[in-house]
Amino acid sequence: MFKRFYSSTPITVIKGDHSALSSKLSKQLDTLISKKQLPLTVKLVENDNEKIIESLKETKTGLKLTPLNYNQSISINRDLKLNGKLTFFKSKGIPSDKFQNLDFTILQDTYQTEFSQQEHELVSGTDKLTELLKVSNRQNFESLHNFIFNYAKTQKPDNYKDSKITVVHKANIMKKGDGLLKNTFAEVAAKKYPELADKANAIIVDNCSMQLVCKPEQFEYMVTTSLYGTILNNIGAAMVGSDKLINAVAFNSDDVALKNITIHEPAVNHNELIKEGEDYNPYILVKSVADILIKSGHEQKGKELAEKVESLLKSGKLTTDIGGSLTSDEFINLL
Numbered sequence: 001m002f003k004r005f006y007s008s009t010p011i012t013v014i015k016g017d018h019s020a021l022s023s024k025l026s027k028q029l030d031t032l033i034s035k036k037q038l039p040l041t042v043k044l045v046e047n048d049n050e051k052i053i054e055s056l057k058e059t060k061t062g063l064k065l066t067p068l069n070y071n072q073s074i075s076i077n078r079d080l081k082l083n084g085k086l087t088f089f090k091s092k093g094i095p096s097d098k099f100q101n102l103d104f105t106i107l108q109d110t111y112q113t114e115f116s117q118q119e120h121e122l123v124s125g126t127d128k129l130t131e132l133l134k135v136s137n138r139q140n141f142e143s144l145h146n147f148i149f150n151y152a153k154t155q156k157p158d159n160y161k162d163s164k165i166t167v168v169h170k171a172n173i174m175k176k177g178d179g180l181l182k183n184t185f186a187e188v189a190a191k192k193y194p195e196l197a198d199k200a201n202a203i204i205v206d207n208c209s210m211q212l213v214c215k216p217e218q219f220e221y222m223v224t225t226s227l228y229g230t231i232l233n234n235i236g237a238a239m240v241g242s243d244k245l246i247n248a249v250a251f252n253s254d255d256v257a258l259k260n261i262t263i264h265e266p267a268v269n270h271n272e273l274i275k276e277g278e279d280y281n282p283y284i285l286v287k288s289v290a291d292i293l294i295k296s297g298h299e300q301k302g303k304e305l306a307e308k309v310e311s312l313l314k315s316g317k318l319t320t321d322i323g324g325s326l327t328s329d330e331f332i333n334l335l
Contacts, residue, residue, distance in 0.1 A: 016066030108229020
């Protein structure tokens, strides 16, 4: 009788800024891998940029247990050229749902535009004068736009021509910077995806914020800057019913198949609201693990895990933060 060996995918697990919470999530990850016999090998790293980057270059796949502060996340993304972040919004069929039938995706820039970190104090003292540079370039925007059109085609292979693809901008005020964002979107649509050009729309960010809440069905795939994406992510989280139900993945937008370095993480970063010792909804952890399995070639196991966690929510098996009575450990054990 021969013993069957399964290939195991190494993943870089990043603790994040909350040590007690990350320790608990780390144990839940170990439990999930062990009980479900998932082909993953955990490489836990400290919150040190050099160690994180070194490990990610080796494993190609990262998992954040809790959010890192914005500056550290931006620095890691910049060093690894992870210029895009996809965030996924879908109604869960739970009591805290504010809307039914939500299903849209936001692609945002991660380290250019408003998150370029180019701030200067020009005059100090009582007449203090500061300057913030919003740095962007055509190549980055073209890459992001190309990705979102490709992504729409992969998500809807049979009817992708009906995809609603939207660039969110403020070009009415920032005519150069956001004008470049808007214009390159139209150019990419016309030159590379003429069959989708009629479905490619542009909308001003403040109008988008209102329209997303008033008529969310008009949006499917959005592409935007770092700040606008962060704002829309928070609006979307409120619409779904909890920021603990929104996962994201950071990547290089030239990597259309998402086969190179990716970091799977909580989409919304509210570090200041997370209290040490409090229980934490493990949905993002589980959904991220499912996405990692699919990325690494274990598609069946990944889809099974994703379907299981969604079915638990729909059946009313909920943690306390979203109207249920389960602890996070109890939720993990149900998987």
